Structures are given as structure tokens and as C-alpha cells.
Amino acid sequence: MEEDLLRAVSLKSTRKRRLILTLLGEAPLPLTAEELYEQARQTTPISLSTVYRILAACTEHGLLLRSVSGDGRTYYQPNRHQHKHELRCTVCHEVVPIDECPLEKIEAELAQKTGYEITGHTFELSGICPRCAGKRKQEKRG
The missing domain is CATH 1.10.10.10 (Winged helix-like DNA-binding domain superfamily/Winged helix DNA-binding domain)
Structure with missing residues (x-):
């Protein structure tokens, strides 16, 4: 393959x-x-x-x-070549898929404005997951 x-x-x-x-x-x-x-x-x-x-x-x-x-x-x-969006923890690197596409409207507007035929995009947000955030709070207290 x-x-x-x-x-x-x-x-x-x-x-x-x-x-x-x-x-x-x-x-x-x-x-x-x-x-x-x-x-x-x-x-x-x-x-x-x-x-x-x-x-x-x-x-x-x-x-x-x-x-x-x-x-x-x-x-x-x-x-x-899948349409996917993710939320990634910067501490443990856990990945949570984002089901809806927050970029569809922006993509359509950009295509109309620029004349580009947009064939895809990647969207990733980063942050700290609840489990890692909880561990950090406990470490600061202790």
C-alpha cells in the first residue's frame, strides 16, 4: 500500500x-x-x-x-484526505475530535472573494484537558 x-x-x-x-x-x-x-x-x-x-x-x-x-x-x-477538526491537550496530547466544521462559512467566503477552489483545510485547537488542568491545580495547592 x-x-x-x-x-x-x-x-x-x-x-x-x-x-x-x-x-x-x-x-x-x-x-x-x-x-x-x-x-x-x-x-x-x-x-x-x-x-x-x-x-x-x-x-x-x-x-x-x-x-x-x-x-x-x-x-x-x-x-x-478526511475532513477533520481536533482539540489537542498540550500536556498529555489527548485528541478530542470536533464534530461540526467551524470553517465552512469562512471557506465559502474566501473562495468567493479570492476565486480559489479550496480543496481542504486543517483545523486544530490546543489547550489543556480537564484531567491535566485538575492535576496542575492540585500540584499548586500541595
Whole structure:
């Protein structure tokens, strides 16, 4: 499957590219380059710079989505071309899906104003989940 994805966007299907895509595809949450590197090097000799180059190429060709969280870390996940919105805790990284699309009206207005055919968007809010906020309050009291 990874081989087909790479070829579909005219990227050479290498063992290391397939491995990175597989690791991301199997991960329950988005991963950083460092997390991917640690996992990949368990089975394949690979450098961190190679992981970064793979992530950059796959993001540029639309196979991956890249997001920077409030803690400044960059996360990657497969681009499944799904319309999704998320609320992410900056402490524990829990992700809560947002069911309604708060950007539909803005997207339509921008398309009309600019003439763009908008083909998608990503929307992520960050904050502190109730569980982590409660822990912080307890730590301040104690």
C-alpha cells in the first residue's frame, strides 16, 4: 500500500520511505520526527536527517500532514484526505475530535472573494484537558 501511495505522487518507493509511512499509518496519534527515528532504527539503519528528508518529501507531495503544537514540537500523520477538526491537550496530547466544521462559512467566503477552489483545510485547537488542568491545580495547592 505504501508503495502505491509513493508511486501515485511520483516518489521513488524506498524501503525507508515505506517504513516511515507504515509507522505513521499504524500510530494511534501523530508522531514527531524524533519518535519516528527511535521506532525506525529498531529495525532499519537510518539517520535522523534521513527521517526529516522523508517527512519533508512526503509532506510536500501531500502524503502527510504536518502540524506544530503549542509546545513547539512538529507532529506528522498520514493525510487520509478526511475532513477533520481536533482539540489537542498540550500536556498529555489527548485528541478530542470536533464534530461540526467551524470553517465552512469562512471557506465559502474566501473562495468567493479570492476565486480559489479550496480543496481542504486543517483545523486544530490546543489547550489543556480537564484531567491535566485538575492535576496542575492540585500540584499548586500541595
